[in-house]
Amino acid sequence: GKTSLIASLSARLQNNGFKVAVLDLAQISERDGGTDAGRWYYSIAYRLSRQLRLKTDLQMWWQDHSILSNRQRLVEFYSEVILGNLSDHVVVFVDGLQCVGELPFADQLLASIRAAHNSRTTDPDFARLTFALLGECDPNALVEHPETSPFHVTQPVALQDFNRDETGLFGTEMGISP
Numbered sequence: 001g002k003t004s005l006i007a008s009l010s011a012r013l014q015n016n017g018f019k020v021a022v023l024d025l026a027q028i029s030e031r032d033g034g035t036d037a038g039r040w041y042y043s044i045a046y047r048l049s050r051q052l053r054l055k056t057d058l059q060m061w062w063q064d065h066s067i068l069s070n071r072q073r074l075v076e077f078y079s080e081v082i083l084g085n086l087s088d089h090v091v092v093f094v095d096g097l098q099c100v101g102e103l104p105f106a107d108q109l110l111a112s113i114r115a116a117h118n119s120r121t122t123d124p125d126f127a128r129l130t131f132a133l134l135g136e137c138d139p140n141a142l143v144e145h146p147e148t149s150p151f152h153v154t155q156p157v158a159l160q161d162f163n164r165d166e167t168g169l170f171g172t173e174m175g176i177s178p
Contacts, residue, residue, distance in 0.1 A: 002134065006093050019090045021051035025106075025135075026096035037105035041070045044109065045077050048092065054085050070105070074112035075119070083125045090129050097135025 010020045028043045042062055049058050061081060065073050082090060094113075099106065113133070119126040 002095070006095065006134070010091075010093070013091055017088055019052050019086055019088045020093070021048050021090070022093045022095060023047055024095045025099040025109075028099075037070060040103070040105070041074060041108070045074065045081070048077075049081065052082060052086065052090065054081060056081055056085065069108070071108040071111045071115060074109065075115045078112070078116050078129055079119070079123065079125070083129060086128075088128070091132060092130070093132045093134060095134045097133050099135075 006022055010022065013020050023044060028040060028047065042058075045062065046058055048054075049056060058081070061077075062073070065076055068076060094109075113131045116126055116129055116131070
């Protein structure tokens with residue numbers, strides 16, 4: 001369901017000139033150092049860089065910015081690496097948002113998204129970067145410090161159970177005949 005909808009929307013966005021990346025936090029947590037903060041944040045940058053097909057020496061860039069906190073490093077990564085190398089609008093789907101609550105250090109990802117949003121006032125390039133946060137959770141339970149939460153500047157979409165007619169719309173949207 002959700003993965004198919006992300007894929008469908010990603011294809012539409014790409015057909016309209018957007019660059020798209022899908023960041024699956026559950027996959028990163030399981031495979032790429034779910035207990036090591038530095039490795040986890042590097043994995044985020046690596047996956048975004050790879051999916052957006054950015055030609056950069058990420059390992060060198062990451063080491064050169066090691067003095068920064070994880071939040072600051074991600075914001076600089078968004079600015080210097082993503083927006084600095086792409087002139088298109090970029091949409092990042094962050095799937096598996098509920099995983100943020102499972103890791104004691106993962107809230108800095110949400111803080112970096114909030115900081116990127118706030119940067120739109122001083123750096124217009126950040127208006128080309130959009131994050132879509134997806135997951136099965138109470139967003140307010142994911143952040144310890146509400147002032148760094150991206151959820152105050154988002155539009156929540158709460159889904160109820162679907163009836164048969166409504167599920168037919170999903171089938172049509174995904175190219176599945178009823």
